Amino acid sequence: MKGFLIALQFLTRLPLPSIMVDDAAFARSMRWFPAVGLVIGAAVAGSAWAGALIDSRLGALAALVVWVGVTGALHLDGLADIADAGGAAHKTQGKDRERLLAVLADPHLGSFGVVAIMLQLLAKFVLLSCLIDEGAFAALVSVPFAARIGPLVWTWWLVPLHQGLGARFRSAIGPLHIMFWMIALAAVSWFCPVLLVTPLLVLWWGWQVRRTIGGVSGDGHGAGIELIETALLLALTVAVRWGLAG
Template sequence: MTTVERWISATRGATGFLTRLPVGYRDEDWDAFRSTPAAFPVVGFVAGALAGVPLLAADSLAPPTVAFGYLLAVYAVMGVHHLDGVADLGDALVVHGDVERRRNVLKDTTTGVGALLSVAVTVATLALGGLGLAGLPVRAAVGVAVGAEVGAKLGMAAMACFGASGYEGIGEWFTSASTPRAFLAPVVVAFPGVALTWPDPVAAVAICGGVAGIGLPWYLANRDLGGISGDIFGAANEVGRIAGVHAGVIAWTLL
């Protein structure tokens, strides 16, 4: 497989894993993706642009309507499977016990109060962020939405390159396939995102916020679960997006 073919395969695998877009990826695409962390921000640009389409109506429709459209678009493009990571993490964190006990709850299919609360807060916070986007000029709103998605995916690439997993599963598949040196490529891919709202820096702030947002689930995973799992990647995707959106909206308000 040539370098170009590998990039195409990795991007197809990333798109199939991170979104609901019908790309029809194959097993070799998954293998290429997990060893090519730069594919994370590539999908961030595409998915963020598609999710930001309802924001194009920010100047003509009521802000709550635009915000609702953005919320629907996010989960239509990205799917709700990443919220499962938020739910599982929420349940694991409210359980008393050692790391092994929390891991067992993380894998349990039963939905508890921690899952319900964490998912409700996640969706509500994203909706409120969408309401903030609806009050921005169209270019800024779309730029922040794309920047937040790119930042979240860049943060996931950082987890893959610098994180560690203490047990088998999707988390281990990513962290074992990448090294810290591999993080340079995702940064290079994500960097053009800072120009989305140039000269206003709100898109750059949204990217930075998205990266910073993944720090919370990453920290909790290392503290309470013994390392990163597939659920943590899913939770990081959701939390990073929210942090990026709110960071961009705050930056526009203050600048």
């Protein structure tokens, strides 16, 4: 339970009592990331339902605001950094990896990052509106949960780019932890079969960062979570509209 609270403090901005932890306990808290996703998903779904009592678009706006507010835009920051780095790599035809890593480490926000954040928020708003129109509130709970299985896989699979958070988490994640959450994902997928696409999305993003950057960092984790969340929202929207949501 202590690990869950540590993960909740790290991944959210919810008001929680301060907990003093060492590096080992902090690293082990990553095992609870998907559980934190359930908390985030419940907050998003609840706000979507409440807002939709007035209008579906208001429900989508409320859900999006809560999504960003609860997470403190932590993962959006990673998405922006990855977008800026990708833009720099494109300008050099991908030949200057040092340039790419330098841009990735730069705390300033560039034009590619701004566009990435705007498109991400717009995509989530539109997809949330579609799902709210269909009354798919329960499915929304599962999206942040499924997306946060990704960091466990990437931490175990990919080389950390530097001695940051990724390197600290690596020692605490093993195949058994991933298997546990994959089984949990399979159980949830019994009620929402679309979630079975999650492992493919996780492997796709891992392959992308390995191919373009050579490893994974906190930014890679954050960007991956954001992109998988949006991909799952899109998959759910298509499935609900086609009557395949389960």
